[in-house]
Amino acid sequence: MVQDLPPVGGYGPVQYRRNLPPRGFRPSHYLFAMGALCAYGFWEAGKGIKEQRELAREKVWSRIHLIPMLQAEVDRDTVRRQLAADAREKELMKDVPGWKNGSVYNSDRYVRPNYVVTPSQDNMKRTR
Amino acid sequence: MATSREPNFNQEILIDTTPLPPSIPKVQEVGATSGPLLSASFFIGDRCKAYNEDYMLCKQEAGGKGEFECLKEGRRVTRCATSVIADINKHCLSEFRAHWKCLDNNNQQLYKCRDVERPLNECVFNSLKLTKTIPGAPADQTPIHLRTKGTYIGRY
Numbered sequence: 001m002v003q004d005l006p007p008v009g010g011y012g013p014v015q016y017r018r019n020l021p022p023r024g025f026r027p028s029h030y031l032f033a034m035g036a037l038c039a040y041g042f043w044e045a046g047k048g049i050k051e052q053r054e055l056a057r058e059k060v061w062s063r064i065h066l067i068p069m070l071q072a073e074v075d076r077d078t079v080r081r082q083l084a085a086d087a088r089e090k091e092l093m094k095d096v097p098g099w100k101n102g103s104v105y106n107s108d109r110y111v112r113p114n115y116v117v118t119p120s121q122d123n124m125k126r127t128r
Numbered sequence: 129m130a131t132s133r134e135p136n137f138n139q140e141i142l143i144d145t146t147p148l149p150p151s152i153p154k155v156q157e158v159g160a161t162s163g164p165l166l167s168a169s170f171f172i173g174d175r176c177k178a179y180n181e182d183y184m185l186c187k188q189e190a191g192g193k194g195e196f197e198c199l200k201e202g203r204r205v206t207r208c209a210t211s212v213i214a215d216i217n218k219h220c221l222s223e224f225r226a227h228w229k230c231l232d233n234n235n236q237q238l239y240k241c242r243d244v245e246r247p248l249n250e251c252v253f254n255s256l257k258l259t260k261t262i263p264g265a266p267a268d269q270t271p272i273h274l275r276t277k278g279t280y281i282g283r284y
Contacts, residue, residue, distance in 0.1 A: 057262055
Protein backbone atom coordinates (compact mmCIF):
# COMPACT_ATOMS: atom_id res chain seq x y z
CA MET A 1 0.00 0.00 0.00
CA VAL A 2 1.65 3.25 -1.21
CA GLN A 3 0.97 6.32 0.90
CA ASP A 4 -0.72 9.32 -0.77
CA LEU A 5 1.99 11.89 -1.34
CA PRO A 6 2.38 15.27 -3.04
CA PRO A 7 3.27 15.19 -6.72
CA VAL A 8 6.87 15.08 -7.62
CA GLY A 9 8.29 18.63 -7.52
CA GLY A 10 5.68 19.86 -5.06
CA TYR A 11 2.35 21.58 -5.57
CA GLY A 12 2.03 24.58 -7.86
CA PRO A 13 1.63 28.05 -6.39
CA VAL A 14 -1.81 28.85 -4.93
CA GLN A 15 -3.27 32.17 -6.22
CA TYR A 16 -4.56 33.86 -3.11
CA ARG A 17 -4.16 37.50 -4.27
CA ARG A 18 -6.82 39.16 -6.52
CA ASN A 19 -5.49 39.89 -9.93
CA LEU A 20 -7.59 42.90 -11.03
CA PRO A 21 -6.15 45.85 -12.95
CA PRO A 22 -6.41 49.15 -10.96
CA ARG A 23 -9.33 51.24 -12.26
CA GLY A 24 -9.28 55.03 -12.89
CA PHE A 25 -6.72 57.56 -11.68
CA ARG A 26 -4.66 57.53 -8.58
CA PRO A 27 -6.73 58.33 -5.48
CA SER A 28 -4.71 61.46 -4.73
CA HIS A 29 -5.71 62.83 -8.14
CA TYR A 30 -9.38 62.45 -7.19
CA LEU A 31 -8.71 64.34 -3.98
CA PHE A 32 -7.04 67.19 -5.82
CA ALA A 33 -9.84 67.30 -8.41
CA MET A 34 -12.47 67.53 -5.70
CA GLY A 35 -10.55 70.28 -3.97
CA ALA A 36 -10.27 72.23 -7.22
CA LEU A 37 -13.97 71.84 -7.94
CA CYS A 38 -14.88 73.05 -4.45
CA ALA A 39 -12.54 76.00 -4.78
CA TYR A 40 -14.13 77.01 -8.07
CA GLY A 41 -17.59 76.66 -6.54
CA PHE A 42 -16.73 78.84 -3.57
CA TRP A 43 -15.16 81.41 -5.87
CA GLU A 44 -18.32 81.62 -7.98
CA ALA A 45 -20.53 81.71 -4.87
CA GLY A 46 -18.41 84.51 -3.46
CA LYS A 47 -18.81 86.50 -6.65
CA GLY A 48 -22.57 85.98 -6.48
CA ILE A 49 -22.71 87.04 -2.83
CA LYS A 50 -20.80 90.22 -3.57
CA GLU A 51 -23.16 90.96 -6.41
CA GLN A 52 -26.19 90.32 -4.21
CA ARG A 53 -24.75 92.77 -1.72
CA GLU A 54 -24.57 95.46 -4.40
CA LEU A 55 -28.11 94.68 -5.52
CA ALA A 56 -29.29 94.98 -1.93
CA ARG A 57 -27.50 98.31 -1.63
CA GLU A 58 -29.28 99.55 -4.74
CA LYS A 59 -32.66 98.40 -3.40
CA VAL A 60 -32.11 99.98 0.01
CA TRP A 61 -31.06 103.31 -1.47
CA SER A 62 -34.01 103.40 -3.81
CA ARG A 63 -36.17 103.09 -0.71
CA ILE A 64 -34.15 105.64 1.27
CA HIS A 65 -34.67 108.18 -1.49
CA LEU A 66 -38.42 107.64 -1.29
CA ILE A 67 -38.84 107.62 2.49
CA PRO A 68 -39.10 111.42 3.04
CA MET A 69 -41.75 111.70 0.34
CA LEU A 70 -43.81 108.83 1.75
CA GLN A 71 -43.36 110.05 5.31
CA ALA A 72 -44.41 113.58 4.42
CA GLU A 73 -47.62 112.27 2.92
CA VAL A 74 -48.36 110.16 5.98
CA ASP A 75 -47.58 113.07 8.31
CA ARG A 76 -50.03 115.35 6.54
CA ASP A 77 -52.70 112.68 6.91
CA THR A 78 -51.82 112.22 10.58
CA VAL A 79 -52.08 115.96 11.21
CA ARG A 80 -55.38 116.14 9.37
CA ARG A 81 -56.84 113.31 11.46
CA GLN A 82 -55.46 114.70 14.70
CA LEU A 83 -56.83 118.20 14.10
CA ALA A 84 -60.21 116.71 13.17
CA ALA A 85 -60.14 114.55 16.31
CA ASP A 86 -59.28 117.58 18.46
CA ALA A 87 -62.18 119.56 16.99
CA ARG A 88 -64.49 116.61 17.51
CA GLU A 89 -63.40 116.19 21.12
CA LYS A 90 -63.87 119.90 21.78
CA GLU A 91 -67.38 119.73 20.35
CA LEU A 92 -68.30 116.56 22.25
CA MET A 93 -66.93 117.75 25.60
CA LYS A 94 -67.96 121.40 25.49
CA ASP A 95 -70.55 120.86 28.28
CA VAL A 96 -68.22 119.04 30.66
CA PRO A 97 -66.73 121.50 33.14
CA GLY A 98 -63.04 121.16 33.79
CA TRP A 99 -62.43 118.96 30.77
CA LYS A 100 -58.96 119.35 29.37
CA ASN A 101 -58.73 118.87 25.65
CA GLY A 102 -55.73 117.35 24.03
CA SER A 103 -53.18 114.71 24.85
CA VAL A 104 -53.66 112.53 27.90
CA TYR A 105 -49.91 112.17 28.32
CA ASN A 106 -47.74 114.42 30.40
CA SER A 107 -45.79 115.46 27.35
CA ASP A 108 -46.29 117.55 24.27
CA ARG A 109 -44.75 114.86 22.10
CA TYR A 110 -47.14 113.57 19.46
CA VAL A 111 -48.49 110.12 20.37
CA ARG A 112 -50.46 108.25 17.79
CA PRO A 113 -53.82 107.56 19.43
CA ASN A 114 -54.83 104.00 20.29
CA TYR A 115 -58.43 105.06 20.77
CA VAL A 116 -60.25 107.61 18.68
CA VAL A 117 -63.28 109.55 19.85
CA THR A 118 -65.90 109.12 17.19
CA PRO A 119 -69.27 110.77 16.69
CA SER A 120 -72.35 108.65 17.16
CA GLN A 121 -73.35 106.52 14.24
CA ASP A 122 -76.26 108.80 13.32
CA ASN A 123 -73.95 111.69 12.61
CA MET A 124 -71.46 109.55 10.86
CA LYS A 125 -70.86 110.08 7.23
CA ARG A 126 -71.56 106.93 5.28
CA THR A 127 -69.06 106.55 2.53
CA ARG A 128 -70.95 103.95 0.56
CA MET B 129 -72.19 81.09 19.98
CA ALA B 130 -73.69 82.86 22.91
CA THR B 131 -72.96 86.30 21.66
CA SER B 132 -75.34 88.06 19.38
CA ARG B 133 -73.14 90.79 18.09
CA GLU B 134 -73.89 92.23 14.73
CA PRO B 135 -70.97 92.00 12.36
CA ASN B 136 -69.94 95.62 12.38
CA PHE B 137 -67.23 96.45 9.91
CA ASN B 138 -66.87 100.00 11.01
CA GLN B 139 -63.68 100.66 9.11
CA GLU B 140 -65.95 101.38 6.18
CA ILE B 141 -68.08 103.98 7.92
CA LEU B 142 -65.47 105.47 10.20
CA ILE B 143 -63.35 107.03 7.49
CA ASP B 144 -62.49 110.50 8.65
CA THR B 145 -62.96 112.77 5.65
CA THR B 146 -62.41 116.09 7.42
CA PRO B 147 -60.00 118.13 5.30
CA LEU B 148 -57.03 120.01 6.66
CA PRO B 149 -57.89 123.48 7.99
CA PRO B 150 -57.41 126.28 5.44
CA SER B 151 -54.56 127.75 7.50
CA ILE B 152 -52.35 124.90 6.28
CA PRO B 153 -51.42 125.32 2.61
CA LYS B 154 -52.62 122.65 0.24
CA VAL B 155 -50.23 120.50 -1.73
CA GLN B 156 -51.00 118.01 -4.44
CA GLU B 157 -49.94 114.52 -3.34
CA VAL B 158 -47.57 112.58 -5.57
CA GLY B 159 -50.17 109.93 -6.30
CA ALA B 160 -47.84 107.51 -8.08
CA THR B 161 -47.89 103.80 -7.38
CA SER B 162 -44.93 101.75 -6.23
CA GLY B 163 -43.61 100.84 -9.68
CA PRO B 164 -43.16 104.39 -11.02
CA LEU B 165 -41.87 105.53 -7.64
CA LEU B 166 -39.24 102.79 -7.58
CA SER B 167 -38.31 103.55 -11.16
CA ALA B 168 -37.90 107.27 -10.43
CA SER B 169 -36.47 106.87 -6.93
CA PHE B 170 -32.83 107.60 -7.73
CA PHE B 171 -33.79 110.66 -9.76
CA ILE B 172 -35.98 111.89 -6.91
CA GLY B 173 -33.04 111.28 -4.60
CA ASP B 174 -30.71 113.18 -6.92
CA ARG B 175 -32.82 116.31 -7.38
CA CYS B 176 -34.53 116.41 -3.96
CA LYS B 177 -31.59 115.46 -1.76
CA ALA B 178 -31.48 118.84 -0.01
CA TYR B 179 -35.22 118.93 0.64
CA ASN B 180 -35.27 115.30 1.79
CA GLU B 181 -32.42 115.78 4.21
CA ASP B 182 -33.89 119.03 5.48
CA TYR B 183 -37.17 117.30 6.19
CA MET B 184 -35.61 114.28 7.91
CA LEU B 185 -33.38 116.56 9.99
CA CYS B 186 -36.41 118.65 10.96
CA LYS B 187 -38.22 115.50 12.04
CA GLN B 188 -35.26 114.38 14.07
CA GLU B 189 -34.79 117.73 15.76
CA ALA B 190 -38.47 118.24 16.46
CA GLY B 191 -38.29 115.75 19.32
CA GLY B 192 -41.39 113.74 18.56
CA LYS B 193 -43.49 116.66 17.33
CA GLY B 194 -42.28 116.55 13.75
CA GLU B 195 -45.68 115.61 12.37
CA PHE B 196 -46.92 119.10 13.18
CA GLU B 197 -43.76 121.17 13.01
CA CYS B 198 -42.31 119.87 9.76
CA LEU B 199 -45.35 120.31 7.53
CA LYS B 200 -43.62 123.05 5.53
CA GLU B 201 -40.56 120.90 4.87
CA GLY B 202 -42.86 118.00 4.02
CA ARG B 203 -44.68 120.08 1.42
CA ARG B 204 -41.35 120.98 -0.18
CA VAL B 205 -40.39 117.31 -0.32
CA THR B 206 -43.70 116.41 -1.96
CA ARG B 207 -43.51 119.27 -4.47
CA CYS B 208 -39.99 118.29 -5.44
CA ALA B 209 -40.89 114.62 -5.93
CA THR B 210 -43.94 115.64 -7.95
CA SER B 211 -41.77 117.86 -10.14
CA VAL B 212 -39.36 115.00 -10.85
CA ILE B 213 -42.18 112.64 -11.84
CA ALA B 214 -43.78 115.34 -13.98
CA ASP B 215 -40.49 116.11 -15.75
CA ILE B 216 -39.77 112.45 -16.44
CA ASN B 217 -43.29 112.06 -17.78
CA LYS B 218 -42.77 115.08 -19.99
CA HIS B 219 -39.41 114.16 -21.46
CA CYS B 220 -39.01 110.39 -21.18
CA LEU B 221 -42.54 109.04 -21.06
CA SER B 222 -42.05 105.92 -23.19
CA GLU B 223 -38.80 104.85 -21.49
CA PHE B 224 -40.23 105.54 -18.05
CA ARG B 225 -43.40 103.62 -18.79
CA ALA B 226 -41.46 100.67 -20.19
CA HIS B 227 -39.30 100.53 -17.08
CA TRP B 228 -42.01 100.71 -14.46
CA LYS B 229 -44.17 98.25 -16.34
CA CYS B 230 -41.20 95.90 -16.41
CA LEU B 231 -40.73 96.40 -12.66
CA ASP B 232 -44.39 95.71 -12.01
CA ASN B 233 -44.20 92.55 -14.09
CA ASN B 234 -40.98 91.33 -12.46
CA ASN B 235 -41.77 91.54 -8.77
CA GLN B 236 -40.13 94.98 -8.63
CA GLN B 237 -36.67 93.50 -8.99
CA LEU B 238 -34.39 96.12 -10.49
CA TYR B 239 -31.90 93.55 -11.79
CA LYS B 240 -34.51 91.99 -14.03
CA CYS B 241 -35.15 95.23 -15.92
CA ARG B 242 -31.68 96.45 -16.85
CA ASP B 243 -32.30 96.45 -20.57
CA VAL B 244 -35.14 98.96 -20.22
CA GLU B 245 -33.44 100.85 -17.40
CA ARG B 246 -30.45 101.89 -19.50
CA PRO B 247 -32.45 103.92 -22.06
CA LEU B 248 -34.38 105.54 -19.20
CA ASN B 249 -31.22 106.57 -17.37
CA GLU B 250 -29.72 107.90 -20.59
CA CYS B 251 -32.84 109.87 -21.49
CA VAL B 252 -33.20 111.33 -18.00
CA PHE B 253 -29.57 112.34 -17.97
CA ASN B 254 -29.79 113.95 -21.39
CA SER B 255 -32.97 115.89 -20.71
CA LEU B 256 -32.96 116.51 -16.95
CA LYS B 257 -29.28 116.04 -15.97
CA LEU B 258 -30.26 113.65 -13.21
CA THR B 259 -28.02 110.65 -12.67
CA LYS B 260 -28.45 107.39 -10.86
CA THR B 261 -25.66 106.94 -8.32
CA ILE B 262 -25.70 104.41 -5.52
CA PRO B 263 -24.04 105.87 -2.42
CA GLY B 264 -21.55 103.67 -0.63
CA ALA B 265 -20.87 101.37 -3.57
CA PRO B 266 -17.24 100.25 -3.92
CA ALA B 267 -15.42 102.88 -5.95
CA ASP B 268 -13.13 100.44 -7.74
CA GLN B 269 -15.97 98.45 -9.28
CA THR B 270 -18.53 99.18 -11.97
CA PRO B 271 -21.81 100.18 -10.32
CA ILE B 272 -24.24 97.28 -10.26
CA HIS B 273 -26.72 98.92 -12.63
CA LEU B 274 -24.06 99.42 -15.29
CA ARG B 275 -22.56 95.92 -15.29
CA THR B 276 -23.07 93.74 -18.32
CA LYS B 277 -21.59 90.52 -16.95
CA GLY B 278 -22.25 88.78 -13.67
CA THR B 279 -24.04 86.03 -11.84
CA TYR B 280 -27.36 87.84 -11.77
CA ILE B 281 -26.92 89.85 -14.93
CA GLY B 282 -28.01 88.77 -18.36
CA ARG B 283 -29.91 85.75 -17.11
CA TYR B 284 -33.29 87.40 -17.12
